[in-house]
Amino acid sequence: MMDKLLLVLQGIRRSRVWLSIFRREGLPQTEADRLAMNRRNFFVHILPAKIYKESARLSYNWLWMGVIATWLFVILLLTGVFLMFYYVPSAERAYDSVREIVNAVPLGRFMRNMHKWAAELMVFAVFFHMLRVFFTGSYQNPREFNWVIGVLLLVITVLFAFSGYILPWDQLGYYAAKIASNIAAGVPLVGPYVQQILLGGTDLWQPALLRWYVIHVFVLPMAMIFLVAFHFWRIRKDEYSKPYWTEERKRR
Ligand code: HEM
Incomplete structure (x- = not known):
């Protein structure tokens, strides 16, 4: 059951609709990837690219x-x-x-x-x-x-x-x-x-x-x-x- 659900989720994440909105498949892994996501994604582009942990x-x-x-x-x-x-x-x-x-x-x-x-x-x-x-x-x-x-x-x-x-x-x-x-x-x-x-x-x-x-x-x-x-x-x-x-x- 869980496997099927994960497959469906993966399918959605690879779909053209998902990519057209979020511009990427999964969570960003590298620093450059994170900055690129911040630039390209409407929902997070308004936030600062970096924020100090404290x-x-x-x-x-x-x-x-x-x-x-x-x-x-x-x-x-x-x-x-x-x-x-x-x-x-x-x-x-x-x-x-x-x-x-x-x-x-x-x-x-x-x-x-x-x-x-x-x-x-x-x-x-x-x-x-x-x-x-x-x-x-x-x-x-x-x-x-x-x-x-x-x-x-x-x-x-x-x-x-x-x-x-x-x-x-x-x-x-x-x-x-x-x-x-x-x-x-x-x-x-x-x-x-x-x-x-x-x-x-x-x-x-x-x-x-x-x-x-x-x-x-x-x-x-x-x-x-x-x-x-x-x-x-x-x-x-x-x-x-x-x-x-x-x-x-x-x-x-
Ligand atoms: C409708 C009213 C307001 C909204 C929705 C709003 C929203 C926000 C948000 C979401 C942030 C970033 C997160 C945070 O610090 O909580 C922020 C930061 C900031 N706000 Fe507001 N704000 C409002 C009014 C004000 C007022 C009245 C002042 C000062 C007179 C102000 C000055 C600032 C400044 C200088 C920052 C940058 C803070 C920093 O970098 O530490 N804002 N605001």
Whole structure:
């Protein structure tokens, strides 16, 4: 039985479909082979070709908080698409549509709770990832630019949380948006214009809800996907940092 299974697996690994995706039959055996795999395979090409053994320690990268943030974002995308099938961005229907998702839609409560929990955990994970990068000095040359990209990612994460908070159109979200737009309107000179941009008017009603919906489901995800790809590409180019206690790091 096992032999047959292994034969089938070997067959799959030699098949044209497998090779067209993964570009090789088995695991890489030599150093050159490993580097070639990293270059050619889509799924791993985004990772650095080499990583220092000590850098992979959970104590150094604080449980890989950056990776956890990435997976939380994937969960948010998947559950968010599910919610988009039922949520109605209308001032009259938004609140009821969320109630329906929770009480009537199959798997609705699970998906909504996953979305809420992942959103809150992501803010936490991104923040702790930033603290890790700061306290291990990983923002230093040559990673200064990636730190800047990271700050943009943090801003986008917070905007995601804020815009998502408004969408259920309940008392909490409504008044959070009201307070935020009033604060924006209080900025000297540009305040009223900023409020106009945020609300699509002077009052918090349908145009504001639609505006924040589009920002939440399109503008921010696009910006996030682009910047995360850029962030990863930079990690690959700058190489993953070495722990401060190692000789290799001290020599730099
Ligand atoms: C959506 C938000 C973010 C995601 C998904 C993300 C993802 C990642 C991942 C997966 C890594 C490599 C693994 C790890 O160190 O955990 C990493 C490294 C890095 N991140 Fe982020 N990150 C985010 C936000 C930030 C923020 C807010 C900063 C700083 C302001 C930042 C700066 C960096 C730097 C400098 C590195 C290289 C670390 C090193 O080489 O040791 N990132 N990021």
